[in-house]
Amino acid sequence: MPKDICQCEVIAKEEQRIKIRVEKRKWGREVTIIEGINEKDVDLHQLATKLKHKLACGGTAKNGKIELQGDHRERVKALLIQEGFSEDNIDIT
Numbered sequence: 001m002p003k004d005i006c007q008c009e010v011i012a013k014e015e016q017r018i019k020i021r022v023e024k025r026k027w028g029r030e031v032t033i034i035e036g037i038n039e040k041d042v043d044l045h046q047l048a049t050k051l052k053h054k055l056a057c058g059g060t061a062k063n064g065k066i067e068l069q070g071d072h073r074e075r076v077k078a079l080l081i082q083e084g085f086s087e088d089n090i091d092i093t
Helices: 008-015 044-055 073-082
Strands: 018-024 030-035 059-062 065-069 090-092
Touching (some): 018 073, 030 073
Antiparallel strands (some): 030 065, 059 065
């Protein structure tokens, strides 16, 4: 199908189970981890760049996860919903 009429990415975003959690790293630094986004359907690096820009923090996308510096759990959930992910499929722990 042509890209302009294809709804594949929208459908893929609605079906994914996303987990958002915070890890403590050395010296007590917190890192927000976003897991469960399928790399084949969504460009993780582009999504990580958008999140880093909107949250004004550093981070990376590697090994199928997005890592953001700091505790941004609630704000990340709101931003993912704006990007088209289903609110029911996003879990915060």
